[in-house]
Amino acid sequence: MSGDVKKKVLESIRAEEVIELAGKLIKIPSENPPGDTGEIASFIKDYLGEVGVESELHEPVKGKISLVARIGGGGDKELVLNGHMDVVPAGDRSRWSFDPFSGEVRDGYILGRGSSDMKGGLAGAIYAFRKLVEFEKELAGTLTLACVADEETGGENGAGYLVSKGIAVGSAVLIAEPTGMEFVDVGQKGTFWVRITVHGKPVHGSLAPFAGENAILKAADLMKELLSVTELRPKLSEEMRRVVEESKPMVDKLVKMKGMGKILDRPTINIGIIKGGTKINMVPERCEIDVDTRVPVGMKSEQLAEYVQKIVSKYGGEITYLERSEPNFTSPDSEIAKLVAENAAQILGFRPKPLIEWASSDARFYRAKNVPTVHYGPGELDLIHGYNERVKAEDVVKAAKVYAGTAVDYLRPGA
Ligand SMILES: [Zn+2]
Known part of the structure; x- marks a missing residue:
């Protein structure tokens, strides 16, 4: 049954629609500081409203607005698809070779501030969520979309708020933060x-x-x-040691220092x-x-x-x-980590490896509540927070498929 649903969901994903959505998100500035996410949150609210999904907006401090939407229901499982809407400032415009808020596609890349971190992944998550509305009856459990504010300045007024108030905690969390396509983040310092x-x-x-x-x-x-x-x-x-050892070469590669x-x-x-x-x-x-x-x-x-x-x-x-x-860790053998890796393998043809990262993110709020949490998302990791940020358009589409497939599997009846 679930295989059938998944096939239908994946076939319904239109590459050009995912890419267009990512471009639109990039065009809406949401630089943090100041971190005002009002405009982008209301855009997403309207986008979901078009298919009849209601969104809640939460604003613990002025301007830092997070959006929560839910479909499905029934059953104990709740998968939270999380993505942050804020981006780091574009900085010195003269150092960019294109408009940081262009959102245009050039040579297979979507361009602009936040394309990698993380409006590409966010677009994939929002798109997958909206697609699944049509298949809502097939989900045994709740699928929650949490588009959050404040991540780039600590997250206390974004994901931290949603978790501490019990608004969107979930039984598993998939964050669309950039990991490149080859890695699934399972831990952070x-x-x-x-x-x-x-x-x-x-x-x-x-x-x-x-x-x-x-x-x-x-x-x-x-x-x-x-x-x-x-x-x-x-x-x-033993498990941590294995992941640490396997992650070390990735650090060398990313910081370009042996x-x-x-x-x-x-x-x-x-x-x-x-x-x-x-x-x-x-x-x-x-x-x-x-x-x-x-x-x-x-x-x-x-x-x-x-x-x-x-x-x-x-x-x-x-x-x-x-x-x-605190440092935090989710077992690579947890259901969510395995499903993300399996779905990625189906879409990409290779299985991404578990990775420990050295920066921290919103994952820590969920992991602190013992909710298994992973990051998986498109991104050019060496350009994050830098100039000329971009993301491979096809990776954004693949990520949307991985999110949709993972959601169907995690919330399949009887699972
Ligand atoms: Zn990020």
């Missing part, structure tokens, strides 16, 4: 950002270094010691900002350091916190927490 303040004893500069206590010099010693955080190692399950795959099984640390001292002829009383560390899968941010605290205490400093999220 966490974030642990702190500001460290160290104190000195100010005296006149003409007496240093024989008198006073220099906060900058203290901070310099502290920073050197802090770098040892990279020696910590996570506790990896051996960088090691960032997946240890913390990284960047001293990003340092502020200290008031005057050239005064011994500095205070120095502040902003530190960005990333937590690998298999470790908790608490471990990093304890480690950093120990070092900071030695120097009599204080820590202010700036940002904190």
Whole structure:
């Protein structure tokens, strides 16, 4: 039965319609900051309204509007198709060789800001959802479309809000974020950002270094010691270890530096900002350091916190927490991960591999609730957030097929 439905759904997908939708989404600016998604959300609401689907709009803070629509119902399963509508700013227009909001198709690519991250994938998800309206009666469960705001600035007022309020959590989540076609994201590193303040004893500069206590010099010693955080190692399950090892070559390829795959099984640390001292002829009383560390899968941010605290205490400093999220992981053997890989294999002719990524996304909100969550979507990964962003048009169409096929399989009666 489900095979039959799937065939009909896939045959009904029109490449030119998917591509046209992606172009229209790109043409609507939704740069974040400021992150206003009102116009794009109302476009999607109308697009779904054309086939009789009602959408809810949620606006936890002004302008950050997320859209939720549902079809099907009955049964316990709920698949959430998620995509963010906001994009990073286009930046310096003179660095683009085309209009960042053109949305036009040239040489097989759809062009513009957000084409890869992630209006291409978003178009595929919206299109697949709208197609499935005709087949709604065949779905044993609920298919939810969540087009969210705020992802590029942390997601608390987008997916984070929908999850914390229980509006759209689901029993499985497929996020149309770009992974290229060869990978299914099943895990991500966490974030642990702190500001460290160290104190000195100010005296006149003409007496240093024989008198006073220099906060900058203290901070310099502290920073050197802090770098040892990279020696910590996570506790990896067999399954995690396998995915980490298989993901390492992908990191090398993406950042175009050999051996960088090691960032997946240890913390990284960047001293990003340092502020200290008031005057050239005064011994500095205070120095502040902003530190960005990333937590690998298999470790908790608490471990990093304890480690950093120990070092900071030695120097009599204080820590202010700036940002904190846990690493997260969904088993590649979970139903949703397997179905995405199988459907991709049917459409593409090869099976995408599970991947752990090193940046974080909205997936963390769902995974924190133990909802199996994967990313799969079209995108030219090296152009994300850069100039001349584009996406392969045929990949957007293939992604739409993978989303539709996965939804039919996940919500098939008796599954
Ligand atoms: Zn994204």
